[in-house]
Amino acid sequence: MNENDKLNVLLVGENLDRFSEVTKALDDTYNFYLVDEKNCLCSVVPSDKELALILFQKRIINNFCLCCIKKVKWLFPQIRICVLCEKVTKNVSTLLFKYGIMDIFESPLGKELKPEVIVPMFDYLYKMKENSKEVYNYLLLKDANETPITTPPPDERIQRAKNYIKINYTRSISLATVSSIACVSKYHFCKIFKNNEGASFKEYVTGLRIKKAAELLMNSNISVAEVAYNVGFSSQSHFTALFRSWIKITPGEFRKKSF
Numbered sequence: 001m002n003e004n005d006k007l008n009v010l011l012v013g014e015n016l017d018r019f020s021e022v023t024k025a026l027d028d029t030y031n032f033y034l035v036d037e038k039n040c041l042c043s044v045v046p047s048d049k050e051l052a053l054i055l056f057q058k059r060i061i062n063n064f065c066l067c068c069i070k071k072v073k074w075l076f077p078q079i080r081i082c083v084l085c086e087k088v089t090k091n092v093s094t095l096l097f098k099y100g101i102m103d104i105f106e107s108p109l110g111k112e113l114k115p116e117v118i119v120p121m122f123d124y125l126y127k128m129k130e131n132s133k134e135v136y137n138y139l140l141l142k143d144a145n146e147t148p149i150t151t152p153p154p155d156e157r158i159q160r161a162k163n164y165i166k167i168n169y170t171r172s173i174s175l176a177t178v179s180s181i182a183c184v185s186k187y188h189f190c191k192i193f194k195n196n197e198g199a200s201f202k203e204y205v206t207g208l209r210i211k212k213a214a215e216l217l218m219n220s221n222i223s224v225a226e227v228a229y230n231v232g233f234s235s236q237s238h239f240t241a242l243f244r245s246w247i248k249i250t251p252g253e254f255r256k257k258s259f
Helices: 016-025 063-075 090-098 115-131 156-168 175-182 186-197 201-219 224-230 236-247 251-258
Strands: 007-013 030-036 051-057 080-085 103-106
Touching: 007 016, 016 030, 016 115, 051 063, 063 080, 063 090, 063 201, 063 236, 156 175, 156 186, 156 201, 175 186, 186 201, 201 224, 201 236, 201 251, 224 236, 224 251, 236 251
Parallel strands: 007 030, 007 051, 051 080, 080 103
Antiparallel strands: none
């Protein structure tokens, strides 16, 4: 198979040496990129390569990890993300589900990871990639001892607010306006929004703007200042600071990596 025809897979986290047999077995179909635990997930996702899958392996998924996973999934929704760790709490599982991460595998990191455990997932991924341009997360690796969590039906109040934000993210959006659209008080809106989305109202708006900015940086030649104003930021410096806090590199550096 031609090198360019292979699917790109990023392995990030701890104890990645246990994937050695898997990577050898699948070398003819996938390009594997391994990054150890010293790096933040947000900072190692290559914008110059079309990733099919990220395997994120950590002994414990903490709040910082959740934040990174959320940002990566927000910016690159087409990438399938699988989380592997020793134990996933109900709270962490719920947040991962809200972020669109449905592939969760619980296994001791010191235990040998046999190819027959992981290879079926890669086979499924490859067939899916051949048959469709869209990638959907699907609960493939959930431990049999852990009851899958059923996500609750969407809250219509939050849906109305999100629809308004998606249409008006290029403008100034106030909490008062959005909470009135949801028909609840500002305090109650903030509470139910975070419970539903796993992110605050402010984080959600900022994340949407950063995502749209990343798309413009990758797909257009307009200046960074124009990108900032086109996605709703009032100043380039503020945009650059927020972009760097989310992506770990500046907008200019992100654009260079994308080409």
